[in-house]
Amino acid sequence: MNNLIRLTEHGPERVNEDLWTLALTGEEPADGPRILSLTAWLQCQPESVLSGQEPSADAVCLQPDDEAERLQPYLAVLPLIAVLFPSFRDGRGYSQAYLLRTRIGWTGELRAVGDVLRDQLSHMRQCGFDAFAVREDKSAEDAIKGLNGMSVLYGRSAIEPRPLFRRRASEC
Amino acid sequence: MYHYDEYDRALVAERVAQFRDQISRRLSGELSEEEFLPLRLQNGLYLQRHAYMLRVAIPYGTLSADQLRALASVARDFDRGYGHFTTRQNIQFNWIELEQVGDILARLAAVDMHAIQTSGNCVRNISTDAFAGVAADEVLDPRPLAEILRQWSTINPEFLYLPRKFKIALCSASEDRAAVMMHDIGLYLYRDAADEMLFDVMVGGGLGRTPILSQPIRRALPWQHLLSYVEAVLRVYNRHGRRDNKYKARIKILVKALGIDAFAREVEAEWQHIKDGPAELTRAEYERVAASFRPPSYPPQPAVDLEFGSALARDAGFARWVQRNTHAHKQPGYVSVTLSTKPGADMPPGDVTAEQMEQVALMADRFGFGEIRVAHEQNLVLPDVAKADLYALWQQACEFGLATANIGLLTDVIACPGGDYCSLANAKSIPVAQAIQQRFADLELLQDLGEISLNISGCMNACGHHHIGNIGILGVDKNGSEWYQLTIGGAQGKLSALGKVIGPAFSAEDVPEVIAQLAEVYREQRQGTERFVDTVARVGLAPFKARVYPAQEVRA
Ligand code: HEM
Numbered sequence: 001m002n003n004l005i006r007l008t009e010h011g012p013e014r015v016n017e018d019l020w021t022l023a024l025t026g027e028e029p030a031d032g033p034r035i036l037s038l039t040a041w042l043q044c045q046p047e048s049v050l051s052g053q054e055p056s057a058d059a060v061c062l063q064p065d066d067e068a069e070r071l072q073p074y075l076a077v078l079p080l081i082a083v084l085f086p087s088f089r090d091g092r093g094y095s096q097a098y099l100l101r102t103r104i105g106w107t108g109e110l111r112a113v114g115d116v117l118r119d120q121l122s123h124m125r126q127c128g129f130d131a132f133a134v135r136e137d138k139s140a141e142d143a144i145k146g147l148n149g150m151s152v153l154y155g156r157s158a159i160e161p162r163p164l165f166r167r168r169a170s171e172c
Numbered sequence: 173m174y175h176y177d178e179y180d181r182a183l184v185a186e187r188v189a190q191f192r193d194q195i196s197r198r199l200s201g202e203l204s205e206e207e208f209l210p211l212r213l214q215n216g217l218y219l220q221r222h223a224y225m226l227r228v229a230i231p232y233g234t235l236s237a238d239q240l241r242a243l244a245s246v247a248r249d250f251d252r253g254y255g256h257f258t259t260r261q262n263i264q265f266n267w268i269e270l271e272q273v274g275d276i277l278a279r280l281a282a283v284d285m286h287a288i289q290t291s292g293n294c295v296r297n298i299s300t301d302a303f304a305g306v307a308a309d310e311v312l313d314p315r316p317l318a319e320i321l322r323q324w325s326t327i328n329p330e331f332l333y334l335p336r337k338f339k340i341a342l343c344s345a346s347e348d349r350a351a352v353m354m355h356d357i358g359l360y361l362y363r364d365a366a367d368e369m370l371f372d373v374m375v376g377g378g379l380g381r382t383p384i385l386s387q388p389i390r391r392a393l394p395w396q397h398l399l400s401y402v403e404a405v406l407r408v409y410n411r412h413g414r415r416d417n418k419y420k421a422r423i424k425i426l427v428k429a430l431g432i433d434a435f436a437r438e439v440e441a442e443w444q445h446i447k448d449g450p451a452e453l454t455r456a457e458y459e460r461v462a463a464s465f466r467p468p469s470y471p472p473q474p475a476v477d478l479e480f481g482s483a484l485a486r487d488a489g490f491a492r493w494v495q496r497n498t499h500a501h502k503q504p505g506y507v508s509v510t511l512s513t514k515p516g517a518d519m520p521p522g523d524v525t526a527e528q529m530e531q532v533a534l535m536a537d538r539f540g541f542g543e544i545r546v547a548h549e550q551n552l553v554l555p556d557v558a559k560a561d562l563y564a565l566w567q568q569a570c571e572f573g574l575a576t577a578n579i580g581l582l583t584d585v586i587a588c589p590g591g592d593y594c595s596l597a598n599a600k601s602i603p604v605a606q607a608i609q610q611r612f613a614d615l616e617l618l619q620d621l622g623e624i625s626l627n628i629s630g631c632m633n634a635c636g637h638h639h640i641g642n643i644g645i646l647g648v649d650k651n652g653s654e655w656y657q658l659t660i661g662g663a664q665g666k667l668s669a670l671g672k673v674i675g676p677a678f679s680a681e682d683v684p685e686v687i688a689q690l691a692e693v694y695r696e697q698r699q700g701t702e703r704f705v706d707t708v709a710r711v712g713l714a715p716f717k718a719r720v721y722p723a724q725e726v727r728a
Pocket residue numbers: 218220225256257258259260264336337354355377378379380381418422587588589590593594595596633634635636
């Protein structure tokens with residue numbers, strides 16, 4: 001995928017040579033590894049992957065109707081999880097990401113794909129995404145500016161488990 | 173009042189800068205209108221028929237005198253000299269230029285105000301009783317928890333792109349003055365025998381095309397769980413609410429589709445995961461916020477105020493105003509005063525000029541500890557006024573057209589902006605409201621009719637809450653012309669009810685006379701001190717219909 005931003009120890013970085021191809025219909029031409037829909041992924045994995053003995057060569061992409069909990073059995077074999085925003089106005093991906101990070105226990109790369117735009121990146125980051133495949137007609141360079149968002153978060157999030165009132169209290 | 177600290181200020185200041193940047197990216201074409209739309213909505217900016225409208229948040233309807241002065245300055249410098257107070261305790265400015273929005277927001281930020289999440293598919297302004305903290309019938313002050321909810325819901329990253337808007341109201345008085353049951357989440361707050369704060373949580377209320385009153389989902393929820401429980405409701409809604417049809421996207425539709433029991437089970441299952449975690453409120457946080465809402469130190473008042481008594485005896489107009497426009501206060505010798513924004517045909521309901529705002533700010537400084545509230549009925553309230561000051565206050569209010577003694581009466585109309593401003597309207601609201609007010613200008617008649625709420629919406633979106641007015645008026649479109657459908661028997665509060673349609677719609681011209689006929693039937697039918705809505709409940713629609721549609725003449 002082009003136009004990718006990934007959070008690293010040194011901060012956000014643009015990634016130009018990402019090998020993954022988003023292949024939701026299964027018909028997309030792909031040179032390298034593919035990110036499949038949940039249904040397709042489940043269908044084409046060998047038993048050794050599904051039973052957790054061997055890592056999967058394919059990544060999975062949750063679509064808004066998918067229950068994030070269904071990935072629970074496969075965390076150990078998945079190389080990457082993507083979450084699709086078919087429209088940036090569809091906010092289900094935020095809850096999926098939040099659950100993957102805080103409840104389901106996914107610690108690998110969590111990539112936002114689809115209608116991924118600068119003005120939503122900070123919310124995505126708060127919900128636990130660490131990679132952002134910015135919509136291809138937009139500049140990833142510009143989009144990086146949207147990552148930081150606000151310095152104040154009243155509530156809590158996947159990356160800040162304590163609401164402000166607990167952080168505030170621990171300061172003094 | 174709540175006082176901003178450095179966190180609150182930083183957030184609002186950064187938000188102004190962020191939205192300024194988004195506006196300039198829109199103006200340069202970098203952002204398409206489609207991409208900009210949710211961003212501007214989450215900053216309170218609607219595109220209306222003639223111009224942009226900016227809705228500024230007034231959290232749970234509480235303003236300081238300086239904040240009201242800032243609103244006046246915005247009305248004067250950026251609008252046409254007035255603003256419109258809404259049923260959800262906010263204010264709207266109707267004639268805004270996109271290029272100026274950054275400056276307006278910066279001016280508001282200087283007095284700790286903002287327009288964050290006043291529209292869009294996110295958690296909106298938290299609303300409550302306009303008499304919160306002071307009403308004689310209040311069990312406990314809902315404002316600290318309203319403020320805690322406000323903070324928690326502000327830019328909460330997971331819940332900014334919900335299926336649809338989400339409104340929360342709470343109240344803690346024996347009378348519900350916050351229309352709690354038409355909210356997505358409604359919270360009734362009270363104390364148990366051990367003095368602990370508890371909530372009854374209601375869910376799934378909303379008006380619009382499919383009016384539904386909320387249903388109880390959880391009784392006696394201890395206050396510490398407020399945020400985790402609301403989070404559980406929101407997460408279930410965010411994941412499962414419909415997104416394919418915006419008219420079916422409110423939580424009320426999900427609750428109805430699943431049934432309240434199945435919905436409650438979903439919420440319970442979600443809640444079990446997060447309950448007792450870091451979202452649980454702490455006593456320290458409650459106390460920190462509650463400290464902002466300590467009552468002022470009220471100078472003691474004499475048990476008997478002879479001067480006040482003689483003013484009442486001397487001046488019938490004053491006495492009538494005191495009777496209608498003041499509300500019982502916790503503190504002996506004090507009342508809350510409602511300044512009516514419904515003088516009649518001169519001003520649309522809820523509209524207040526910059527000069528009036530400044531005068532109200534002065535009145536608040538002089539007579540009311542510098543605080544103002546916005547009521548659900550679109551009026552302004554001075555919550556703490558000594559009875560001894562009422563006469564002077566009344567005179568000042570009279571001078572500026574804010575002393576109409578009609579609170580709770582038929583002319584205290586709730587109306588949406590309607591076709592004069594709103595691009596979604598089927599029909600105008602304001603001229604109909606004004607024609608009715610004109611028809612009932614006679615205060616004697618009005619007093620005699622007693623409490624009647626009248627609500628007008630210009631279309632099915634129901635911004636004027638017509639479904640829960642004792643008399644509801646809905647603008648409908650018939651072949652391109654404006655007609656009005658009437659409902660009666662609606663009510664808000666703890667005994668909320670949806671009104672019933674009385675029959676075919678009327679032309680704008682006929683509406684005042686039809687209302688007069690309904691009032692007449694009520695006067696003939698009422699028993700003792702029965703209110704209009706009680707009479708409707710007892711006798712049903714038939715006598716009203718019979719008068720309004722004599723001989724079933726056929727209408728267009
Ligand atoms: C003029 C610009 C306005 C526009 C374009 C507008 C638009 C809308 C729409 C589309 C809805 C329906 C949402 C839904 O059911 O999902 C709605 C509901 C609502 N509006 Fe407005 N509105 C405007 C002004 C106002 C004003 C001035 C008030 C207060 C006086 C108001 C109060 C409300 C309330 C309380 C609801 C919720 C009713 C419910 O629960 O369904 N709106 N508005």
